[in-house]
Amino acid sequence: MSDDSAPTGTKADLIAAGLHLFGRDGFAATSTRALAGRAGTNVASIAYHFGGKDGLRLACGAEVQRRVGKVAGLPGPDAVDPGMPPEQARQRLEAMLRAMVQFLTQVPEAADIVGFIMREFAEDGPVLDQIYGHFFLPKHRELCQLVAIATGRDADSQDTRLLVFSMLGQAVYFRIGQSLICRRMGWQSYGPDEARAIADRLVANLHAVLEAAP
Template sequence: MSDDSTPRDTRAALIAAGLHQFGRDGFAASSTRALAARAGTNVASIAYHFGGKEALRLACAEEVLDRIAAVAGPPQEPAPMPAGQATARLAAMMRALAMFLTRAPGAADIVSFVLREMAEEGPALDLLYDRFFVHKHRELCALTAMATGRDPEDEDTRLLVFSILGQAIYFRLGQPLICRRMGWTGYDEAQARAIADRMVANLHAILQAAA
């Protein structure tokens, strides 16, 4: 990091380093020295900006919440709407999520961080679940119910929403295999849009079958 970097720059660099290191190596195996080195700063800056490694972990979770909410919108309780409008809302969120996961800088580190936190079941997972995931999932279930005529809290409706979200995650995790099979070198803009189109088409088929 350059000498003229601001405290905000240093804080952001440490969060980016935390998302990468915690996601790749896990919390316990990520040393403060490695985190600081990746951020291009000194070890003392972790305590200065966050108070310690555990607080940096929670700051990383907060960053994940902010990034995902910026893409999919903050959780809300949707007002009743016609089936077509609910389907359009779901399709727009699915398209935005697909483009984020395939093209956004840092998306791979965000997914790795969340997966690692799920495996370790640490305090960051509680924050992600309690502050965002459970509420967003309920919103998606409510929209799915409006689109299909189902009960929003029926067990199968909740599982259906998980299955819709799962395909988006797979295109991020499976990128090396997908690119080999498709003959791609990576996800460029056109390929990301093709993935988003496929995911939205799948969404429409799933909702139609579930109605």
């Protein structure tokens, strides 16, 4: 998806409401009245723009893909040149990781996006299939290819796939564990300095893992 597909107006307000309420309360427990109230519109607008609550749920999933795609890059068949130098592959992995940390710690909407994704994972609903098939699977394969180029590993090996999961999971943890982390670190919140420190630590972890590869 491109920026041209970004929702606007009432559609954007309803999607923002859906990301927050579906993530916090779950799909079944969220009423159309609550969605409309948070969006500052009427209940009929949900059916008008999305065909109903189910359609809004899928639109929230599409918005997650758009927002995360802007940060991590949209997957595509030619996203990775097999002939690129290993150092270039390492640089791309580092840049993606730094961009993820910046988004997860500095963008207010990231909390609702992560909350929505976590809830959908737990409920194993239709949005999980949507995000997995259209975005996560091809993006994960792309990152595995970059790791393979950077290290000489097999891109499809179990260890490479787990390495990519661990890289992504570390970044997400700093979003979902913010309160605990800030308390332990003596931080009031995640400001630019804290975000930079987190990114530097995760990038150091990344390079250590890549350099230790057989």
